Amino acid sequence: MSEVSSNVSVDEVFGTARDLPKNYVWRSHVDETFISALSKGTHVIVHGGSKQGKTSLRKKNLTENDYITITCSRSWGIAEIHEAILKAVGYQTSASESLTSSGKAKINLTIGLGDTELSAETVKQVNKKHLELDLASVNDVLRALDEVGFNKFIVIEEFHYLVEAVQADFSQALKAYHELSKHCFIIVGVWLEDDRLTAHNNDLVGRIISVNADLWQDADIDELFASSEKMLNIRFSQEFKDGVKKYCKGNVFLVQQVCMKACELQGVHRYQESLKNVAHGLDIYEEIKRILQMQxxxxxxxxxxxxxxxxxxxxxxxxxxxxxxxxxxxxxxxxxxxxxxxxxxxxxxxxxxxxxxxxxxxxxxxxxxxxxxxxxxxxxxxxxxxxxxxxxxxxxxxxxxxxxxxxxxxxxxxxxxxxxxxxxx
Known part of the structure; x- marks a missing residue:
């Protein structure tokens, strides 16, 4: 076992912190679909239930420099989504005196020197152009992205919180982004069906790929057990493993919680110098009940x-x-x-x-x-x-x-x- 592995803690393996868990399980039916979609230049929809691995999927397969992230609010419309994207890119926005064709105020764009990775000369050149745009216009937003040479994925989290009319509107915008540029969006939402966005806009068929992060098969849970045991030098009882799969029913968040609790009850807090048996004789039903009572x-x-x-x-x-x-x-x-x-x-x-x-x-x-x-x-x-x-x-x-x-x-x-x-x- 390597030195790094011997310093692994139970929290790092089973914890629910923002960092990627060390026992991340590569699911071919999820990870391979995700990576394949990214390589094809299509938009990607990552969906599934709460706490089933949607965020971890992105963190595992992309680096932080590969994307920008915005998180939706229920009150947002297309304009607010676009403004959040531009701000994540590094733009600062202010109201313009000019009006759009619909009578709304356009916005002015500027860039602060400390707000982006751009060179001082590029920032100066962009600001000299006095960019002004309509936040509802895909063409205007694309022009602003091109000005700074933006080439990262755009991750939109909590898409499900947008009202349905806005989801439908943005589905139309996604088609335009696909046809007019090479920019790719990763839409993340809590829903279970694969065709949520294509139902809003059938023209997206072939332009998006859906990845269902919800499905955890027994083989995936077995892999989670195996990698966790190796990292901590422990061995869960077979009775415990069978019970976890039976009662957790594919809820990977609960699986992680139960495994952590079993380790804590056994006094295991980090890598064991000698192999340690864990969870023998543990009443898995009662432990799951206690964990769920916390909810x-x-x-x-x-x-x-x-x-x-x-x-x-x-x-x-x-x-x-x-x-x-x-x-x-x-x-x-x-x-x-x-x-x-x-x-x-x-x-x-x-x-x-x-x-x-x-x-x-x-x-x-x-x-x-x-x-x-x-x-x-x-x-x-x-x-x-x-x-x-x-x-x-x-x-x-x-x-x-x-x-x-x-x-x-x-x-x-x-x-x-x-x-x-x-x-x-």
Missing amino acids: TGRYTKFLMEFSVGFAPTELELYKWILFPLITLEEKHFDNGLPAQAMRRMIVEKHPLSKQVSILKLIGALDRVVSLQQEKNIRPIVIEFDKNRSRLKIVDKGFLLWREFQDSSYLLELADLAAELDVVPS
Whole structure:
């Protein structure tokens, strides 16, 4: 074992810090697809559930000098996305007296000497041109990027927080970027379907490649165990490994947490000088339960605040959306729960059942991400796939946590106990 390896700590292997975990697992169905997409000059969509490795995928396969990153806000439109990109490149923006064709103010661009890697002469030449542009124009943004010779990938994080109309607008912009330049975007979002952006703009077919970072196969988890054991000179019991795969159900964040806890209970904090057996006789079910209980505050907040909705309404549909999330078996969410199936469940119990139309329900489902953002629920727990009209749980931890809770208590948190005649235990 090398000197570097012998200094490895448990936190570096299983921790959730911003740095790439040392036991990063190369998944051919993910990493190879990602690298291949980058080499083809297409835009890349990296999607999946919360804490399933989307950011680590980028950090593993690109260096910090390969890209710039912006993080979306729910209030942004195309102009704000473009402005954030230009600022990440190194531009400073200020309002211009000139107006765009739509009547909005254009912006002036300047560059400060300490804001970029550009030479002083280049900065001087760019500033002498008094760049002025329309932030809604792809052509204007491309001109600004070309002025500084920008040639990095553009990573857009948390794309799912943009309102759907803006996602659709930017899907149109992506087509223009592909046709008019060699600039490539890496769009990162919390959703499960591969065709989210092509559904907004079918012209993107062939111009983007989707990478699903959500899928963790048993073989991937086995590789995680093997590399971790080698780095720390430990050996997990086979019973522990089987239990982790059984109960964590592909939630790699939980796998990391359980492994770290097993090491801590065994007094393992860093590389062991002699091989040490870990987790023999450990009650994996109880340990996972204890770890998931640490998420109780976040999931309780989700149930209580989501159920209130944006404002009081007669139908109170947002709390009724939680009804199937609390009561249905996990298998019903494997491919998303159809809106029609949700409506049938809700109509059976809702006091104003005749007024619960599918159109009203879909209208509420369309805004579930907006509601979670308004309530500051991060990462989001659920999202609605409008193209397939299905509600999906993108935070796998919620389903796992739910298994250890009393459903009557969860219904009370969602303010559904009275309507359902449920008495909390």
